[in-house]
Amino acid sequence: MRDKVARTALVVLAWCCFLALPVGATTVTYTMAAHERACFYGTALAENEKLAFYFAVQYGGSFDVDYEVKAPDGRVVLSGEREQQGDFVMAAPTAGDLSFCFFNVAASFAEK
Numbered sequence: 001m002r003d004k005v006a007r008t009a010l011v012v013l014a015w016c017c018f019l020a021l022p023v024g025a026t027t028v029t030y031t032m033a034a035h036e037r038a039c040f041y042g043t044a045l046a047e048n049e050k051l052a053f054y055f056a057v058q059y060g061g062s063f064d065v066d067y068e069v070k071a072p073d074g075r076v077v078l079s080g081e082r083e084q085q086g087d088f089v090m091a092a093p094t095a096g097d098l099s100f101c102f103f104n105v106a107a108s109f110a111e112k
Helices: none
Strands: 009-018 024-031 037-044 050-057 065-070 076-083 085-091 096-103
Touching: 024 037, 050 065, 050 096, 065 085, 076 085
Parallel strands: none
Antiparallel strands: 009 024, 009 050, 037 096, 050 085, 065 076, 065 096
């Protein structure tokens, strides 16, 4: 029987800040193992700073992940289940570090 473990790249354009300052962006390509939780972090310098957040599952498994974005105080500000991609613009609830976490817990053997 052929090996059915598929590789999936999770592309995260983690965040962009839009103010009078130059726009900053970070691009990450990441491979998640089955049952893995991976978090990335971005800093909002001020309350209501605009952040853009994009991700896409590129290949493998069912092409989906769960995600959760938390404010610096631990409050969940965005979340979703079994999503193939997401594209969001939001205002930072407070200044500080936001976490962008992805979960591949539904996969029994597929990397993403």
